[in-house]
Amino acid sequence: MIIGEPLRALISRYSRLLKDLDILQILVLNVFFGGLTLYAIMMIPLQLFSYFTILGVLLFSTFFVTAELLYKRPKLPQKRDCLKYVIVLCLFLITLYVRLIPASPFTFGSIRDTSLHSLFVQVILENKQVPATFQPYSPAGIIYPLGFHPIVAYAVCISNWLIPSAILYITTLFSAMSVLGAYYLGKALSSKWHFGISLALVFAFVAPYPKYITWGSNALVFSIPLYFICLSFVPLLMKERREFDLSEIIFIGTLFGYLAAVHLQPYETLIASIGLWWLINIAKSKRKALSQLKYILVVFLISLIIVSPFLYRWLIWYPYPYHNIGLPEDVEIPMKVWASYALSNYQDIPRALLNGINYFWNLLGPYIVLKVIYLIIASLGIIIAIAKRKNDAFDNEIVQISLVTIGGQMLVLLLAESFLYSVFSPQSIMLYLSLDMLIGVFAVWLCRSVSLRLLKTAITKINPSQLRSGITKNSKVLAVALLAGMLVYAPFVYSTAFHDPQEIRGAYGVWAITTPDDLELMLWMRDNLPQDSVILVNQYESGLFIPSVSHLKVIFPVTAVSYSRSYQTLSILLEEGNLNLTTCNLMKHFNITHVFVGRYTSIFDMYKHKWDSQPLLQNPNFDLVRKVGNAYLFAVSYKYPEVAFQDDFEYD
Structure with missing residues (x-):
């Protein structure tokens, strides 16, 4: 968090985009700004990524933050804000604790994904930059974007952790940070506190992912909070007559590019969702859509620049067998690895759809009852989102983001299944994240309805004229809303506390077998x-x-x-x-x-x-x-x- 603060302060000085963030949003953003800073150092081909460089960056950032606190003397938050912060932090800490329980008995994580990410970090530390190949461990080229790995390398340098241990626990930390990322998104897109806390509550207890990611996918887990942060800027890009400074466009493009460097799947979903939203806008108003396009294209191009070294390698090595250099002459990758999701595997579209539905159902979680409840609540969330979409302009942005990312993810899945050797990912995890947002919308509607009825009865008995002002100011609203939400989500809370640790530990045990x-x-x-x-x-x-x-x-x-x-x-x-x-x-x-x-x-x-x-x-x-x-x-x-x-x- 500390090493990201200088970059955030610099951007805040020249941009309006980060002016209204609260302390929790700043903390989450600083984590990824720190990762972006380390990524920039790692990508410079001058062997700068060393212990002494990292120590220098850490000391400078510590001095900067100390001076900033002494000079600015930030105001203490109000009691009401403190209560919100305490609730969100408690949700984060509970989630972290629950997800550490199943991971703690294991020496290392997955022998497949985690060992590969450990090798990436090892060659970065040995070369003090991103090398072209895995040498001396393998002559194969490195094409995979490495936005996740500088954070791990940083943790290894300052803590003397073993690399696989660092990856296991950092992945667990960022799995829990999805709660803070969801809060960031809800708070950024709504003027009301309800949505931030609601989304945090959903990702603490209800959301199946990233909770059930136990097979590895370390970079994907790391990317989910960053994906939420990037989504918060999408409505700004799509607003009519919204003018951006060059610094703001560069910032958004850089942040999107860093998401691509961390993991391509959320980046693809993000870009596909923006494109889909733009197509909807062009159907409504061609003039409005064309005014948005100039910013969207520039942001997209800047994001590609951030991952251009890896994109360049992919392009120049594409003609080689299996699109990489340094592979043994007798390498032969089975077709089932490349084409397991291909549409050509199915005789007709209905069978492909049935297989997709079955795949979606199986990935939803291990408990049939909770699957059914989840789908019911998600369906109600979609219905309410559509029915209430015009009631509040700010809340409408969350609804729009939720719906458009579902379409964006479906588009990415279709491209992945149609073009087998492309960069598109056939994994559907991002689809669950969109449904989780809609569940958060349903939770807000439910809590509002319950609290309004209860408080309306109580206030009307005293003074009917105080109805509207009393509801917004009464400190009991938060408690009543949370109670209503917890009653609805009680099965998920119970499962998270008493069943998930054992279930997740068993899932970890398939690949986390190091003793x-x-x-x-x-x-x-x-x-x-x-x-x-x-x-x-x-x-x-x-x-x-x-x-x-x-x-x-x-x-x-x-x-x-x-x-x-x-x-x-x-x-x-x-x-x-x-x-x-x-x-x-x-x-x-x-x-x-x-x-x-x-x-x-x-x-x-x-x-x-x-x-x-x-x-x-x-x-x-x-x-x-x-x-x-x-x-x-x-x-x-x-x-x-x-x-x-x-x-x-x-x-x-």
Whole structure:
């Protein structure tokens, strides 16, 4: 938060866009301004992203914030505002606590996504900038935008965390920060406090995502609060006769570009939603739409500049096999990886729609009753949003954003399913976020109706003339509204408190299988193995974290290189315990010096990808170097390549 304050203060000096933010909105915004600052430092190809640079930025920001507080002497908030802040902060802290409970027993996060993000952070820290490839760990090029990773690198530098641990807990933190991001959006789009608190309440207890994201997707979780912040500027872009200064256009475009650098899916939804809204406006008034277009195009172009290094790599490497450099010649990515969502997989449109509905239903959560309640409330939210859309100009912006982002996400899904090798994502998580906003609209309507009826009865008995003024000023409105909302959402609150921790812990356990034994062995490898060691690892075991923990090369990390046919063959041979001449030759082909066998294998595919340590213990070509619990490290000696299997013997 501290390192983002100088940038926010600079923008506030030249722009009106950030003038009316409250303290919670400023805190949330500063987090991402800090990330944007670190991203800018990382992208400069001068190896500036180092411990001393980060320390210098932190010290400068601390001095700046201290001087700002002493010079400006900010006013203390009013009691009513303090109550709102306390409620939102309590919702955030409850959410953080509930989401830390299932994550805390695990050493690291997903062996797939988290290990890949850990590798990104590792090469950033080693190169002190964004490198072109994963070297020395892999010759494959880096095309994935890295807006999320500077925050992790910053945390690692100032705390001495292990990279995978930092990613696990930062992801959990930003999952809870979706509550603050939702509050930011509701407060920014409505003059009334109801919407900010309502959206915060929905994302604390009702929203299935990002709560149920346990398979990784760390950058997507990080992007959700930023996505809400970006959405708050969309109605301004679409307003008729709204004039923007150049500094404001640059700011909005830069913020949108940073969202794209963090994760493309929310950025695509954002741009598609803006485009859809503009098409609706052009149908209403061509002149109005054309006046908006000049700002929209400039914002879009500026946002592309922010991710232009990665866009450039994608364009120049697109002609290569699988659109990347440094891949083994025998890489062959199965069509099911590329085309699992393709419309061409279905005989007709109705079947594709039924499959999409089934997919949407399955992702909604693990509890059928809560799924039904969720859909009922979301449907009521849509009905009320449409029925009440003209009642209040400010509240109408939330309704418009909710509805247009549903259309934008549907457009992105259609493009992803129609153009298989494009940059569009077929994941539908952003659709749930839009429905959650509509649930927040329903919550406000419900709480208003209940509180108006109760207070109308009470005030009328005293003085009917005080009805309208009494309702807006009476401090009991907040308590009554929250009580009504909690009664409606009681099943979600109960589930969040008593069922979700166990359910989420079980979901984490599918991929978060690293144990303290695995970690101890990796740390030993870091301190004792030579730097030119090449470790063979299983794609379904914890060895994928070796590059970011032990700083050693593995065959292969979770990138396209792992689809090498030679590596796939070698993995199958080890799954079968078949240590023959082919196995030996394939290991020589990859220059493998060691084999890592983790304690656990992912339950995915019913443990079929497990490597048994016993055949390795019984073969003279493999020497046991280190054993910690049930985690093993073998050295490959190649002494007897003709020996396929040695006689059984008992090992202690």
